Amino acid sequence: MxxxxxxxxxxxxxxxEAAKKHRSAWVVLPNSFYDPEKGxxxxxxxxxxxxxxxxxxxxxxxxxEHHQTAYGLMPAPNLIASALIQRxxxxxxxxLGRALPLVNNPINIAExxxxxxxxxxxxxxxxxxRGIGAEYxxxxxxxxxxxxxxxxxxxxxxxxxTTPGPFEFEGDHFRLxxxxxxxxxxxxxxxxxxxxxxxSRETVVWASAPERKYPFMVTFSPENAVVRYHxxxxxxxxxxxxxxxxxxxxxxxxxxxxxxDERARDEAKAGIESLFNNFLxxxxxxxxxxxxxxxxxxxxxxxxxxxxxxxPRQQSIDELIANGTVVVGSPATVGEKIARVRDQTxxxxxxxxxxxxxxxxxxxxRNMELFAGEVMPKLR
Amino acid sequence: xxxxADRLITRGVSVRTRRAGKGAPMLFLHGAGGWPAWLxxxxxxxxxxxxxxxxxxGFGASDDPAWLRDIADLAMYHLDVLDxxxxxxxxxxxxxxxxxxxxxxxxxxxxxIASLTLIAPAGLxxxxxxxxxxxxxxxxxxxxxxxHDQSFAAPAPPxxxxxxxxxxxxxxxxxxxxxxxxxxxxxPNLDKWLxxxxxxxxxxxxxxxxxxxxxYASLWSERVPDAEVTMVEACGHSPHIERLDPVAExxxxxxxxxxx
Numbered sequence: 001m002x003x004x005x006x007x008x009x010x011x012x013x014x015x016x017e018a019a020k021k022h023r024s025a026w027v028v029l030p031n032s033f034y035d036p037e038k039g040x041x042x043x044x045x046x047x048x049x050x051x052x053x054x055x056x057x058x059x060x061x062x063x064x065e066h067h068q069t070a071y072g073l074m075p076a077p078n079l080i081a082s083a084l085i086q087r088x089x090x091x092x093x094x095x096l097g098r099a100l101p102l103v104n105n106p107i108n109i110a111e112x113x114x115x116x117x118x119x120x121x122x123x124x125x126x127x128x129x130r131g132i133g134a135e136y137x138x139x140x141x142x143x144x145x146x147x148x149x150x151x152x153x154x155x156x157x158x159x160x161x162t163t164p165g166p167f168e169f170e171g172d173h174f175r176l177x178x179x180x181x182x183x184x185x186x187x188x189x190x191x192x193x194x195x196x197x198x199x200s201r202e203t204v205v206w207a208s209a210p211e212r213k214y215p216f217m218v219t220f221s222p223e224n225a226v227v228r229y230h231x232x233x234x235x236x237x238x239x240x241x242x243x244x245x246x247x248x249x250x251x252x253x254x255x256x257x258x259x260x261d262e263r264a265r266d267e268a269k270a271g272i273e274s275l276f277n278n279f280l281x282x283x284x285x286x287x288x289x290x291x292x293x294x295x296x297x298x299x300x301x302x303x304x305x306x307x308x309x310x311x312p313r314q315q316s317i318d319e320l321i322a323n324g325t326v327v328v329g330s331p332a333t334v335g336e337k338i339a340r341v342r343d344q345t346x347x348x349x350x351x352x353x354x355x356x357x358x359x360x361x362x363x364x365x366r367n368m369e370l371f372a373g374e375v376m377p378k379l380r
Numbered sequence: 381x382x383x384x385a386d387r388l389i390t391r392g393v394s395v396r397t398r399r400a401g402k403g404a405p406m407l408f409l410h411g412a413g414g415w416p417a418w419l420x421x422x423x424x425x426x427x428x429x430x431x432x433x434x435x436x437x438g439f440g441a442s443d444d445p446a447w448l449r450d451i452a453d454l455a456m457y458h459l460d461v462l463d464x465x466x467x468x469x470x471x472x473x474x475x476x477x478x479x480x481x482x483x484x485x486x487x488x489x490x491x492x493i494a495s496l497t498l499i500a501p502a503g504l505x506x507x508x509x510x511x512x513x514x515x516x517x518x519x520x521x522x523x524x525x526x527x528h529d530q531s532f533a534a535p536a537p538p539x540x541x542x543x544x545x546x547x548x549x550x551x552x553x554x555x556x557x558x559x560x561x562x563x564x565x566x567x568p569n570l571d572k573w574l575x576x577x578x579x580x581x582x583x584x585x586x587x588x589x590x591x592x593x594x595x596y597a598s599l600w601s602e603r604v605p606d607a608e609v610t611m612v613e614a615c616g617h618s619p620h621i622e623r624l625d626p627v628a629e630x631x632x633x634x635x636x637x638x639x640x
Contacts, residue, residue, distance in 0.1 A: 027516075136561075137516060144558040285516050289561075290553040298550055 001342070001379045004094055004351040005053035005368065006062035006252060009046045009080075011070040012358045013038040016278050019070065024282035026069040026134040033070065042073065045361050047080070049354075051087045052365065056372035060092035060125060062351060064196075065099055067131075068138040071279040078112045085120040093120055096196045096217065096252075096351070097127020100157070101149035102139045106174060107181075110157040114185045122186040127194045127217075128154055134286040144291030147202070149173050161190040196252060196351075199229045200297055208236040208244060217250035217351055220280075223324025223341060226251050230345035250349030251341060254326040254356045257370040261329040265317060268328050271359030272317045276325075279357060331374035338379060350379070388434050390461045395442035397434040401426030404494070404639065405466045408433045409458065411476030412502070412514065412560060414552035415440050421620040424628040428636075429471060434461070436481070438555040440548045451477075451503075451559050451567060455484035462492035469494035471635050476592070476617065477502050477560060480567075483604075486581075487573040495638050496581040497631055500592050500617050502565040504599055511565060512591045515557065525590040528616035565592075574603035580638035581607040584627060586615030608634060 014025070014033060022029045050061040063080045066072035074080050081093050093116065098109045117124040130150045136143040152171040156179070159169070165180030185191050195207040196217040207214040218229045230249045237244035254272060258264035288298060320326045327337050338350065354371060355364035388397040398418060406429035410416055415435035425431045435442045436454060447453060458481060462470055471494045474482035479501025486496055502511070512525055519537030527533045540546035559565075581604045585597040594611060601607045610630050612619040619627045 140562045142557065142561040144554060144561065283518060285518060289515065290550070290557040295547065295550045295554065299546060 002059045002247070002349050003057075003372075003376055004060040004062045004096075004349065005050060005056075005058040006064075006094070006096065006351045006353050007046055007050055007355060008064065008066075008072040008353065009042065009074050010275070010279055010357060011039065011073055012042060012360075014070045014278070014358075016274060016358075019278065024134070024286060025071055025279050026282050026286060027137045029070060031068075039073065046355070047083060047087065049361070049364055049368065050084055053368060053372075054088045054091040056368055057376065058091060058352075058372065060094045061088070062094035062096050062125075064096045064127070065129075065131070067102075067135050069134070069279075078116060081116050081124075082119065085116065085123070090123075092123045092125055094125035094194065095127050096125075096194060097129040099129050099131030099135060100153035101146045102131045102135055102141050103153070105176075106153035106156050107160060107176065107179065109153070110160040110181055113157075113191060114161065114181055114183050117185040117187055117191050118183050120186075122191075124185075124187070124191045125194055126191045127196055128157075128214075129196055130292075132287070133289050133292045134282055136289050136292065137286060142291070143289040145173065146292055151206075158190065158193075161185050194250070194349075196250075199225065200293060201232065202294065202297075204229065204232050205236045205239075208233050208240060208248070210240050210242060213237075213244075213248060215248045215250055215349060217252050217349065219252040219351075220254075220325060223337075226253075226324070226341060227344050230347055234345075246346040246348035249345060249347035250351055251347055252351035252353065254353040255334060255371060256326070256328045256354070256356075256359075256367050257331055257334050257375060258367075259330065261333050264328050264330060264333075265321065267363055268326075268356075268359070269317045271355075271357040271363070272320060272326055272328070273315070274357035276315045276320060276357075331370060334371070335375045335378050338375070342379070388432070388461070388465065390457070390464050393437050393443045393445055393457065395435045395437055396440060397432060398422075399430070399432050401429050401431045403429045404471065405429070405468055406431045406471040406473065406635075407458075407462070407466075409472065409474040409478030409482050410436065410439075411478050412552075412556035412565070413476075414548070414555075415442075419621065420624055421628055424624070424632065425473075428632060432465075436478070436555065438558065439552050441544075441551075444551070444555075449558070451481060451484055454481050454559065455488060458482070458485045459489055459492070466492070469640070471495045471497070471639070473497040473499065473631070474501060475499040475620065477556065477565065479503070480565070480570075483574065483577065484567065484570065486577045486579065487570070488576075490577055490579045493579045494640060495635050496577065496579055497584065497635065498581065498600065499584045499620055500586060500589055501583075501596075501600065502560065502592060503567055503570050504596055504603075505563065505566040505568065506596060506599055509593050509595050511593065513564070514591060515561065515564075526617050527622055528586060528588040528590075528614055529622055532616075532618075532622055571599065571603050574600070575605060577604050580634070581605075582631065582634040583607050583609045584612065584619055584631065585609070586612050586617060586619045586622065588615060589617045591617040610634075 063077045065077045160181045166178045169176045194215045197203045218226045234244045256268035354367045387394045438444045479498035480503030583600045585594045601609045
């Protein structure tokens with residue numbers, strides 16, 4: 001199994017009570033809540049944590065992109081990735097991912113990823129995502145064209161990485177007379193591409209196609225949904241005419257390890273509940289703007305949540321542990337829970353979120369040490 | 381008129397439509413919320429005119445052709461509708477997004493339009509006077525903000541009664557977003573060309589409109605030659621619903637005065 005130490009870089013100094021008066025920590029939460037001096041200290045802590053992950057033996061360290069939110073302080077994750085490259089030697093750097101539909105010229109993403117790949121001498125893992133619904137509000141990009149823009153930007157970036165330039169790209173959304181990447185990526189034929197997703201059949205079928213075979217990362221989902229999506233990927237691969245390998249299946253989850261189940265639950269509680277009840281919630285209008293998912297997927301969501309506007313639902317750590325959205329407990333408990341999913345799906349990429357919500361540094365670091373020292377070896 | 385029971389078919393695109401009344405042809409173009417139920421306002425119009433109320437393609441249960449990408453496509457489609465379904469120039473009434481569409485059509489070609497009535501039309505932007513953001517409002521906020529007189533607002537947002545209604549609601553939201561997300565319900569080039577509208581034009585606005593501020597009425601009247609403005613006091617975004625009697629009377633009087 002391959003282990004990624006992943007970070008969202010939340011803004012922990014947020015006044016949670018005052019922020020609750022706003023409709024979400026996304027898009028509309030005034031940035032007067034952000035103090036740049038405290039923000040600088042947050043970057044220091046988080047970069048130290050991710051650097052420490054290399055010493056602890058993780059295979060990769062990961063960052064991601066979010067805009068106009070206290071949930072994550074990396075609107076430009078490649079800047080963080082660049083800093084991490086300078087602080088590390090061998091660990092892979094996973095950017096999970098860049099939001100392709102949100103940019104006006106996807107070549108910027110192709111160029112920056114190529115630079116990171118060369119700077120790191122081939123340590124980059126390139127994640128491609130569509131951004132979340134709220135980011136169509138914060139960037140102004142029309143969500144009705146989200147899928148089209150994603151696919152077209154993807155085609156352009158991969159072609160720019162792998163086809164000798166200059167060439168002309170003739171898309172519906174992106175039209176470029178000259179595509180001729182300097183620098184080209186270090187890895188041949190290109191950096192590995194991973195697809196993190198909240199899960200949708202369309203994405204699974206697309207990612208698993210034989211010409212792509214992109215590893216698919218299920219994020220923030222209950223255990224039964226993780227199993228369902230992994231199996232959906234395996235079935236899609238069968239339909240495409242091949243058997244998917246475990247290295248194409250990933251699971252991203254908040255994880256917390258302490259000496260005992262009880263201690264782990266108590267120490268993780270504030271961090272987990274702030275993640276799910278303060279940093280993540282947003283109303284339906286932000287989460288799923290029309291076009292962001294197909295009408296069919298939208299309908300499925302509405303049926304699950306008939307009272308539109310009833311968001312946010314408060315979730316307790318006990319609920320989240322019980323349905324397996326988070327993995328919290330002693331080293332033995334956490335190891336068993338992860339092994340149980342692996343036994344069902346054979347997934348081989350685990351993306352661990354070991355700092356979450358307001359979880360302070362000393363607990364995050366101890367969590368990383370215990371996970372790396374006592375859980376990782378048993379799962380390898 | 382191209383009859384398909386209750387469908388209007390133009391160059392292969394089939395949309396739902398309702399028709400009533402006799403007389404000179406009249407077309408009502410609906411707003412971003414979708415094809416309305418039959419309104420008392422329509423009865424008033426149908427007493428004097430042959431009224432057609434089509435659903436826009438892309439909305440509800442009408443065709444959603446792949447070529448339909450933006451408001452310009454919708455406007456050109458409606459020019460085809462005017463050419464192919466009516467033997468005489470048509471009195472066009474448009475509300476909100478429908479008013480925007482009518483104006484986009486009229487700047488391109490007014491020859492099939494007898495008169496233009498724009499009720500709280502979208503389509504323009506005055507810097508510093510932002511419209512309400514219908515795409516971020518909750519259903520409750522939307523219902524409240526639609527009307528000045530809250531007795532017109534539903535106590536709770538309507539919930540789709542069945543699968544078909546849900547499909548229609550989702551398709552309406554998708555179409556509104558496709559046409560209006562960016563730039564937000566306007567075309568930055570439209571005001572440059574409004575002088576090309578060479579038919580009698582009537583701008584009708586609710587003074588207390590929370591979706592599209594009534595300050596926009598003055599920009600329309602500056603740009604469209606000889607446009608007449610009716611400002612409806614103590615009224616929200618749908619004057620033809622909220623102030624039915626005076627608004628229907630004003631609209632009919634204007635058209636009666638300018639009809640050829």
